Amino acid sequence: MRHRRRFLTALLSALFLAAAPPLMPQASAATQAVPQENPADPVxxxxxxxxxxxxxxxxxxxxxxxxxxxxxxxxxxxxxxxxxxxxxxxxxxxxxxxxxxxxxxxxxxxxxxxxxxxxxxxxxxxxxxxxxxxxxxxxxxxxxxxxxxxxxxxxxxxxxxxxxxxFTAAEQAERSRTLSVCGIDARRDVVCYRDSHPVEFARSQAVGQQLLNGLGSCTVWRVGNTNRLLTNHHCMESEADLRASEFVFGRQCATCGGSDTQTGTKVGPGQFIKTSALNALDYTLFSVSDPAAIQQYGTLYLEAREPVAGERIYIPGHGDIKPKRLSLYEDTQGGATCKIDVASSGVNTGYRCDTSGGNSGSPVLAASSHKVIALHHLGGCPNWGTRITLVYNEIAALIDNTPPPAATTTRSRSARRKGAPSPVVRSPPRSPP
Missing domain, CATH: 2.60.120.290 (Spermadhesin, CUB domain)
Incomplete structure (x- = not known):
């Protein structure tokens, strides 16, 4: 019952967001946003x-x-x-x-x-x-x-x-919501883009999945060079929510369109650092207990600028509690790419990149820099993300947002092209001292 009350609270809060001119767009009923996903809506x-x-x-x-x-x-x-x-x-x-x-x-x-x-x-x-x-x-x-x-x-x-x-696959399919699949669902397994879009594929590795209280799923991601991660406030409202959460990185299919899901690496909760409510910026910054275990998956950096209408974007995440997928095109593979449609509306930026329940907390990346430009949190077509420059203004002192020197990045990419082994997707349990 507590989780159902939380869901209703989040729903009412989002409806308030949709009705308040300072925060949400008012162009038409089609632009009214609803919560994309809340852990109270169980998986x-x-x-x-x-x-x-x-x-x-x-x-x-x-x-x-x-x-x-x-x-x-x-x-x-x-x-x-x-x-x-x-x-x-x-x-x-x-x-x-x-x-x-x-x-x-x-x-x-x-x-x-x-x-x-x-x-x-x-x-x-x-x-x-x-x-x-x-x-x-x-x-x-x-x-x-x-x-x-x-x-x-x-x-x-x-x-x-x-x-x-x-839930079984059939049960989950019955519960899936398509409010934020805009037209044809163009998402594909991240591995489908390993060769055609190697940078987008590489950046998506820093994105993981949250399981809250054994019941609900959201998307999380590593930010900066230290033990810091981001998701939505409506996915993690409190220290108690963090203590009840586990996180998995590398849970994705090994082959494009396959059913060979990799186990990945699971870690437990760390420190609850800072949050902003659903009716504000809707983010939570936190850490995990064993950052070394997930360091192999890389990290993301924040693009502390305003989005530009028409610029290309992409969104990796765990919609519908499925293995990680990448939203790169709006409808057809090789067709129109995802882009910013509404540069600024209140705290948000809008796009028609496909998402679904479980994508809450996903990073929205600018293709020009492959840095995060928004934090996805609302759906309805267009879908909406909090402009990351607003989040950055509140957490800048709590993260290390400085990318490594370009030479280091170039060397690591060169090593991958030469066939360097992929990171291990699973770490063994720690043995007693």
């Missing part, structure tokens, strides 16, 4: 449960699994996790391509060297999500542990009180 749902994983009388590993047929992800919440020294619990997919490791309850300072986690306003913590419809939870003992019954009485082991499952 998954919570399931209550009472699952115990205890030490056994024999062996050194004991497992249970949560299976939700066709689910896009499974995220597990531990009400309690108490382990003997040297033991651990892992949450993984059945093939162990993705493994998150915990040595105790991190909210109690008992997970040194373990994977990142999220917190959800109740006792315990949640593991980072697992892609796919099955999560395997395994207790690993360093040594054989006699006295299993006694350990259980003392509360050792794990207790899972709830989990979240991502």
């Amino acid at each position: 998954g749902e919570a399931r209550d449960g009472d699952i115990a994983l205890r030490y056994g009388a024999a062996g050194r590993t004991w497992s249970t699994r949560i299976h939700e047929r066709g689910a896009s992800y499974v995220k597990v919440h531990f009400a309690a996790l108490r382990l003997l020294p040297g033991d651990r619990v892992t949450v993984s997919d059945p093939a162990r391509r993705e493994v998150h490791t915990y040595y105790g309850d991190p909210t109690r300072g008992a997970n040194a060297g373990g994977s990142d986690h999220t917190e959800h306003g109740r006792r315990g913590f949640a593991a980072l999500s697992i892609d796919g419809d099955t999560a395997v939870i395994t207790l690993h003992a360093r040594l054989q542990r006699p006295g299993a019954a006694r350990l259980a009485r003392l509360g050792y082991g794990a207790r899972i009180d709830r989990y979240w499952r991502g």
Whole structure:
């Protein structure tokens, strides 16, 4: 209910934006903007449960699994996790391509060297999500542990009180909104442009996906040279929202139009730094817990100038909770490219580049510089982004917006052309010290 109330609040706020001349355009009913996406509009749902994983009388590993047929992800919440020294619990997919490791309850300072986690306003913590419809939870003992019954009485082991499952592809399709697909949806997997538009492809790597409270999805991106990221305020309103969020970079298809989605690299929350409300600039600046893990994906810089009508733009993002796509053309591949249609209207700039639910927080990049010129946050065709120069004026002292020397950039591009290996898309769990 709290999330539904937040959605209604955001909806009313956006309608206020649409009615207020200082903030939103008033040309016609067709230009009235609505919220493009809010995490309260779910991409998954919570399931209550009472699952115990205890030490056994024999062996050194004991497992249970949560299976939700066709689910896009499974995220597990531990009400309690108490382990003997040297033991651990892992949450993984059945093939162990993705493994998150915990040595105790991190909210109690008992997970040194373990994977990142999220917190959800109740006792315990949640593991980072697992892609796919099955999560395997395994207790690993360093040594054989006699006295299993006694350990259980003392509360050792794990207790899972709830989990979240991502909607199936069919469920998500039923819920998808097309308010911001302007004409024909011209978005394509980012890899489709790897050869034809190598710079746009490279810049899109700094764009990731947020999963809030196991339920909602938005787009985030790295900004500047330090541990800083941006998204919309309506995607992350508070410190509590950040604590309940995880982020994945590199979640994109390996082949154009394929179904071979890469797992990517998942990280947990860091510091809530600065925000501006939905009816103002609608941004949140924050950090993540392990910036080194996502440094391989590069970063974006802000273009601290006003947009110009007619200039070419492009938008990478995670609309409809799909693998990352790039909006480069308005309707037809090789046809009219995305451009600024309304240079300035209140705090916004307008365009007909295709977006959809989940694109909130996407960067709008100027093709002339490949820097961010707006922060996408509203839809309705035209779609709208907060002019980034306004955001920059508020956060300039909090970020390092200085690009590296051109020579360094040129050398790195040359290395890629010569066949330098692509960055690893997944980092292993950290081992204990």
